[in-house]
Amino acid sequence: MQLLTPEQMGQADQMAAASGIDSHRLMMKAGEAVSAAVLRRFPAAVRMVVLCGPGNNGGDGYIAAKALFEAGCNVSIYHFGDLANLKGDVAQAFNACPVKPQPLAAYAPKANDVVVDALFGAGLTRSLDPAVQSLILNLRKAGSNVVAVDLPSGISGGTGAALGTAVTASHTITFMRPKPGHFLLPGREHCGTLETFDIGIPQRILTSVAGNTYLNEPSLWKAHLPATSIQSHKFKRGHLTVFSGGHGTTGAARLSATAGLKAGAGLVTLATPSNACTEATAHLTAIMLREINNVRELSHWLEDKRLSAFVLGPGFGIGEKARDYTNLLAGNPVVLDADGITSFAESPDRLFYSLSKHPTTFVLTPHEGEFARLFPDIHSDKSLGKLEKARAAASRSNAVVLYKGADTVITAPDGRAAINANAPPWLATAGSGDVLSGIIGSLLAQEMPPFEAACAGAWLHGAAGQNAGEGLSAEDLPNGLPKYSQIS
Numbered sequence: 001m002q003l004l005t006p007e008q009m010g011q012a013d014q015m016a017a018a019s020g021i022d023s024h025r026l027m028m029k030a031g032e033a034v035s036a037a038v039l040r041r042f043p044a045a046v047r048m049v050v051l052c053g054p055g056n057n058g059g060d061g062y063i064a065a066k067a068l069f070e071a072g073c074n075v076s077i078y079h080f081g082d083l084a085n086l087k088g089d090v091a092q093a094f095n096a097c098p099v100k101p102q103p104l105a106a107y108a109p110k111a112n113d114v115v116v117d118a119l120f121g122a123g124l125t126r127s128l129d130p131a132v133q134s135l136i137l138n139l140r141k142a143g144s145n146v147v148a149v150d151l152p153s154g155i156s157g158g159t160g161a162a163l164g165t166a167v168t169a170s171h172t173i174t175f176m177r178p179k180p181g182h183f184l185l186p187g188r189e190h191c192g193t194l195e196t197f198d199i200g201i202p203q204r205i206l207t208s209v210a211g212n213t214y215l216n217e218p219s220l221w222k223a224h225l226p227a228t229s230i231q232s233h234k235f236k237r238g239h240l241t242v243f244s245g246g247h248g249t250t251g252a253a254r255l256s257a258t259a260g261l262k263a264g265a266g267l268v269t270l271a272t273p274s275n276a277c278t279e280a281t282a283h284l285t286a287i288m289l290r291e292i293n294n295v296r297e298l299s300h301w302l303e304d305k306r307l308s309a310f311v312l313g314p315g316f317g318i319g320e321k322a323r324d325y326t327n328l329l330a331g332n333p334v335v336l337d338a339d340g341i342t343s344f345a346e347s348p349d350r351l352f353y354s355l356s357k358h359p360t361t362f363v364l365t366p367h368e369g370e371f372a373r374l375f376p377d378i379h380s381d382k383s384l385g386k387l388e389k390a391r392a393a394a395s396r397s398n399a400v401v402l403y404k405g406a407d408t409v410i411t412a413p414d415g416r417a418a419i420n421a422n423a424p425p426w427l428a429t430a431g432s433g434d435v436l437s438g439i440i441g442s443l444l445a446q447e448m449p450p451f452e453a454a455c456a457g458a459w460l461h462g463a464a465g466q467n468a469g470e471g472l473s474a475e476d477l478p479n480g481l482p483k484y485s486q487i488s
């Protein structure tokens, strides 16, 4: 599913008008869709309260109020801003509305009210007025049900950031295409259940304005998923190498390797320093073991051209050895995670220089702390949302960047970006990231391109979390992976 920024949506709106589509008709459809959703969700509501702002979002509100009124509901409208300043479609919607609005300050929220939030949508550019913010706090205190039009007021459609206090809705009705702010945090938590309604802007216009930001769904990468064929043999399904730390620190790499095998790699080898071989052997069966202690031994191992992908970082240890291995692996499909990333904290440019000499084959999987170590200036830039930060990081590093969190974002150096939204909160458990690196490594080993492998990996990890259920530990995740043939 392609996502549109508020700016792109505005552009689509203008193009629709320029091509002769009646903009008031679009507003009518939007407002009527809101009214229908409210009636469907709250058929027994005692009082409907529509809060209308000064722009087109407010216009949708006046249309919704009219439709609710005509459906026999008890409707009140409260407005923000000077009614004398209403223009164009909003003024027309206001004039046609049989319910006369009162000023916002007169509204005292009640628990049973069903509130339609049509204060601000895509046009929000700055923090809400203090009076609006205090009303939002009162709504929250009263526990009123809120249905947001397009976006909960106070949430940025582009970044999901809350510009001051923002409305928390149980439902949000948006139009044509969701925006990144519906899925990025904290926006996602403010939206409740999201419905996307088609108000009739033609597909050709949406396609012409859309960039390359997507919700991370199987349609984005399913065609690249490894297919199992009767003629397959284990080398055809790829050989993944996971580098392990030394004695006492092999757990993370073993988790990653186990996930790699379960995610379909034909062969998985744990590359282990000599002092950890006994420990690793005691825990492994299907996963193979190879002693690798230094760059010379790694170079020798890399002469086997059937090795298809590598995971470096989980439990590996921070330092020169990680940097040397990474440099040697540049140009190969690699997931660089955890200690592999942190090893470049003092000298990120050394990593970027190494990666700049090859096509994109690396996937970097930082959580926020690791992201800040590798990209300190991008991380601290308050003008950027998570999507833009991850895009800037991918462009700088020439790697696919999977910026982890409850709203994981995956970006490629060519600008493609996907927001992952299927991860349950109980994935926040020790070792969960190690499993993710193994899944992505496995998909790389099975010849998935790096952006698609990272997107599929994040989604499969989320699905595994859902299947394993609340209370899971990271060991449960590989067994929760869905079967590829059943993904639709």
Ligand SMILES: NC(=O)C1=CN([C@@H]2O[C@H](COP(=O)(O)OP(=O)(O)OC[C@H]3O[C@@H](n4cnc5c(N)ncnc54)[C@H](O)[C@@H]3O)[C@@H](O)[C@H]2O)[C@@H](O)CC1
Binding pocket: 009, 010, 012, 013, 026, 027, 030, 053, 054, 055, 056, 057, 058, 059, 060, 119, 120, 121, 122, 123, 124, 125, 126, 127, 128, 129, 149, 150, 151, 175, 199, 201
């Ligand atoms: N995109 C489309 O195709 C359609 C959009 N529609 C609606 O139009 C909305 C966007 O309309 P607008 O662009 O008029 O924007 P809004 O209605 O979200 O904002 C209105 C105005 O408020 C001002 N403003 C921004 N932040 C403010 C703040 N914190 N305090 C006070 N004023 C502030 C802005 O200058 C803007 O002109 C969408 O969210 C949607 O609800 C619908 O009417 C149907 C068609």
Ligand SMILES: Nc1ncnc2c1ncn2[C@@H]1O[C@H](COP(=O)(O)OP(=O)(O)O)[C@@H](O)[C@H]1O
Binding pocket: 367, 404, 405, 406, 407, 408, 423, 424, 425, 426, 427, 428, 429, 430, 431, 432, 433, 434, 435, 436, 461
């Ligand atoms: N609240 C959350 N909801 C959903 N997923 C989460 C949440 N917090 C973390 N995750 C996911 O869990 C994984 C944790 O990885 P990481 O931070 O590397 O932990 P670890 O190093 O313990 O494995 C990441 O994939 C991340 O996206």
Ligand SMILES: [K+]
Binding pocket: 057, 117, 118, 119, 120, 121, 148, 149, 150, 151, 152, 153
């Ligand atoms: K709104």
